[in-house]
Amino acid sequence: MIPIRDTIRSRSFPFVNWTIIILNSLVFFYQFNLNSSQLDAFVQTFALVPSQITSNPMSWYPFLTHMWLHGSLMHIIGNMWVLLIFGDNVEDRLGSVRYLVFYLLGGIAAGLLEYFFSAGSDVPALGASGAIAAVMGAYLIFYPRAKVVTFVPIFFFGWFVRISSFVFIGLWFLLQLFSGVTSLGAAASTQVSGVAWWAHVGGFLFGLLMAKPFCLGKCQRQEYADEHYPW
Template identity: 55%
Template sequence: MFPLRDTVRSRSVPIVNYLIIATNVFIFFFEVSLGPVGLDRLIRAVALVPRSFVAHPGAGLATVFASMFLHAGWLHLIGNMWALFIFGDNVEDRMGHSRYLLFYLLSGLAAGIVDAYVQPFSSIPVVGASGAIAGVMGAYLVLYPTARVLTIVPLFFLPWLVDVPAIVFIGLWFLLQLVSGVASLTTAAGGVAFWAHVGGFLFGLLAVKLFAARPANRPFYRDEYYPW
């Protein structure tokens, strides 16, 4: 399933969400400019490496935040930024700009820590914003439980557009991350950081109420549907 848009209109300009996306894109272009050798050096110097982090967690905190803004390729970047574009604006709308930024960074921090301690002997660098974005998706699920996501679903080799309840779309996504994460424990090969997704999502799910501080009487329709 691939999401195209959700059915909730943001009531404010998601400035922070746009800045996060722009920052990730800018840094990715910088990565590309380094060439393969330079990029490898950069990742080894600043990215999160679970084994090193577990050995020196205090010194490794900076690598968790650095990893949130590094990506392994165009598809990695586009997939992450598209998900953030769809779900992040509404979460920022409910939290406010400064709270949303703090929430996003803490989601990424939680994701990195969980991934490091689940695989404490891994020496493979972990990069990508997906752990932080997983936190945003967890928050979205709590704040907009009956929203819907227009999704491309491939059936019989043809793309179908389906309005999927957010709780189903995000729930299935999380289940896939959890199952894949458990399966990944049996191999030492690199790949997707499923446990970062799990950790970020659970943080977002549990911590969202501490950050969503909009007043209850705010003129806001939680699940407003609008056709394009």
């Protein structure tokens, strides 16, 4: 299933969400222009390499920096597209400053859980997907009745369908959790598939649990504006 858009219109311009997208893109552009040895050194320094943190607990900064790196063009496009769909509404509900703090802490929580399940791994974990998973968790709390316009490919055909955010995000989380559990037999959760499943789980659980506390009773309520599109 490929998400196309949601049906909730943001009431304010998502300044922080767009800033995050632009910064991720700039970092990826910088990575793209490095030669192989420079790129390897960059990734080893700023990605989350669990074994390095285990051997040097003072190296805490990768928990913050890993969420700004991406491994491929499709990796960053996929992540930024999902952030574009869900992030604007969460920023609208939390406010820009709290949204930024929430996003960063969600990424850190994702990195911590990934590290917990792969402390001895030499495989770098990188990408914004853990922080974006936190945004998706918050979206599920704030907009459980929203709809996600989704493209469902079947063989050579495909259909656009509207799926409730509860179903779409819920199925996504169950897939991450199942994949994380099945990866436990490997030395690291990224070892088999190249995907940091537990980072997704950690970020999502952070978003699910911390969305309401971040509101502190001051978040404005938002109507469910299900706009009518021809498709």
